[in-house]
Amino acid sequence: MLSTDLGNSILAAREKRAFLRRQCVAAGQGALSLSLNIPGAPKCAPLFSACFDSVLAELKRFLFAHRIMIEADREISVRDEAGDFYLAPLKTEPAFPAIKALCEHFEATHPLGRIIDVDLTDQQGNPVSSHKLKRCFLCDNPAIVCMREQTHSYQELRKHILAQIQQYLDEQRKQQMCKQLATLALKAMLYEIALSPKPGLVDRFDCGAHQDMDYFTFLNSSAALAGYFEEFALSGYTFQAEDLSDALPLIRQIGLAMETAMFRETNGVNTHKGLIFLFGLSIFAAAYLLAHHPVFQEQQCRKVIANICDNLVQQELCMFTNQEHTHGAFCFREYGELYGGARKEAQEGFPSVFEHGLLEFKAQLAAAGEPCSATQMNDALTSTLLRLMSVVNDTNILYRKNLHTLNTVKQMAQNVLDAEHHAEKSARYADLIAYCRREHVSPGGSADLLAVTVFFYFVEASFSLPAEQRFLKNIREKT
Ligand SMILES: CC(C)(COP(=O)(O)OP(=O)(O)OC[C@H]1O[C@@H](n2cnc3c(N)ncnc32)[C@H](O[C@H]2O[C@H](COP(=O)(O)OP(=O)(O)OP(=O)(O)O)[C@@H](O)[C@H]2O)[C@@H]1O)[C@@H](O)C(=O)NCCC(=O)NCCS
Ligand SMILES: Nc1ncnc2[nH]cnc12
Numbered sequence: 510m511l512s513t514d515l516g517n518s519i520l521a522a523r524e525k526r527a528f529l530r531r532q533c534v535a536a537g538q539g540a541l542s543l544s545l546n547i548p549g550a551p552k553c554a555p556l557f558s559a560c561f562d563s564v565l566a567e568l569k570r571f572l573f574a575h576r577i578m579i580e581a582d583r584e585i586s587v588r589d590e591a592g593d594f595y596l597a598p599l600k601t602e603p604a605f606p607a608i609k610a611l612c613e614h615f616e617a618t619h620p621l622g623r624i625i626d627v628d629l630t631d632q633q634g635n636p637v638s639s640h641k642l643k644r645c646f647l648c649d650n651p652a653i654v655c656m657r658e659q660t661h662s663y664q665e666l667r668k669h670i671l672a673q674i675q676q677y678l679d680e681q682r683k684q685q686m687c688k689q690l691a692t693l694a695l696k697a698m699l700y701e702i703a704l705s706p707k708p709g710l711v712d713r714f715d716c717g718a719h720q721d722m723d724y725f726t727f728l729n730s731s732a733a734l735a736g737y738f739e740e741f742a743l744s745g746y747t748f749q750a751e752d753l754s755d756a757l758p759l760i761r762q763i764g765l766a767m768e769t770a771m772f773r774e775t776n777g778v779n780t781h782k783g784l785i786f787l788f789g790l791s792i793f794a795a796a797y798l799l800a801h802h803p804v805f806q807e808q809q810c811r812k813v814i815a816n817i818c819d820n821l822v823q824q825e826l827c828m829f830t831n832q833e834h835t836h837g838a839f840c841f842r843e844y845g846e847l848y849g850g851a852r853k854e855a856q857e858g859f860p861s862v863f864e865h866g867l868l869e870f871k872a873q874l875a876a877a878g879e880p881c882s883a884t885q886m887n888d889a890l891t892s893t894l895l896r897l898m899s900v901v902n903d904t905n906i907l908y909r910k911n912l913h914t915l916n917t918v919k920q921m922a923q924n925v926l927d928a929e930h931h932a933e934k935s936a937r938y939a940d941l942i943a944y945c946r947r948e949h950v951s952p953g954g955s956a957d958l959l960a961v962t963v964f965f966y967f968v969e970a971s972f973s974l975p976a977e978q979r980f981l982k983n984i985r986e987k988t
Contacts, residue, residue: 522591534634549663552592561593687742697964709945733774745796753816760789805972811858818855836908850904866962869896898922903954
């Protein structure tokens, strides 16, 4: 039972809606409205509003796609005791039955169909009805019958509706976050390949120490991999098992399909094998955390990655030393446990990224200020790559050459960073580029870790607000 005060407030709010409709009639226009069918009270709550905003954004896209035009500058949104309400005059020539049929289709195919009410009134303010009976929320009877006979309690009805709304919002959040993580991963990957010039690596203008690939090979490879990033994210977002090391086979299953796609696209050239592994872990871990915590936290992320890869070096490099024939296994066998490559980096929760790359990238971008120009971004990426090269034990360099060359590259990278003047920096960087070309070395591991660094930079920037606030803000912007 509603209290008299609340009942009166709801009646007043409904009268306000009727007044708004009469304004459309006065202007000789049909109107379309959206509200939610929420039985009982309260009818206004943050959860309902979040749901309403999201449905409204969907409805607007649906109407626009079907060329049903509304007068956006005269639309009205109300949030009061009667709940959330939206009303807009129609611009479109009034083919009301067809518009009504489309609105009913929208309701019928929406996951919250029974809760949504899209109403249409003609130029005289008369409701346009198809006279179809709405079904009860809970049983298959016509809603009108259950309402008259009070078959279900408000409590029962609201419990059911709240669960449906929560499920819908959870699904929306999952889809939105996973898509966004996939977008950030692709962006980070493209930033790495776009950075020019780079020592030994492929960039926009040069193939570095490589003969079998160029800039376009990397664009092709990026395109082939982009479609899989969301799978990593969904897998992380929905991961339920207690033991995080159970995640590695899931990540690898997706990663192996990506390797096939990459080699098909590049005609057998290894452009991104290391990155597939590193991004698999990064995207999975970020999504896993964002599903459980509203704000992205670096340290938590490191722990998740380390737990997924718990004991990986021991399991795959120590125990299988004689069987594995990969570059990583060779380096480990030849040079010892400091040189565990991508597996060691992962098992330790990406120390190069979180203790070096990210610090450098953040400092450089902070110094550049907003907005950051293309040159400043290229400089920030260059410094970050150098910082990574100065610490990473890159198995690509080690495999192609030897420990002396790896240490020389690390020292030369550090020397560029230590240069005091711009001219000195440029000269040292040119020396490093020439050295890598002459020695045929390519720091592919550092290039991959640069992409991972940039990815986490974007993730932190995108998910620093509490997820709820960010999610709502996003929906409102779209509406
Ligand atoms: C765990 C794997 C990465 C296993 O690979 P591998 O046993 O070979 O181990 P690593 O050598 O440690 O790593 C492989 C790639 O990882 C990058 N990398 C190197 N050092 C590091 C490091 N210290 N930290 C992080 N990442 C590192 C690097 O990848 C990039 O370079 C590749 C291009 O190299 P390039 O020399 O040009 O080409 P190649 O063909 O290799 O040599 P050439 O013949 O031309 O001389 C490119 O891939 C970049 O991304 C290392 O190469 C993982 O792959 C794995 O689990 N494999 C098993 C199969 C699987 O499950 N796959 C799905 C994984 S999700
Ligand atoms: N730009 C690049 N050039 C060569 N190898 C790479 N591995 C990852 N990125 C690379």
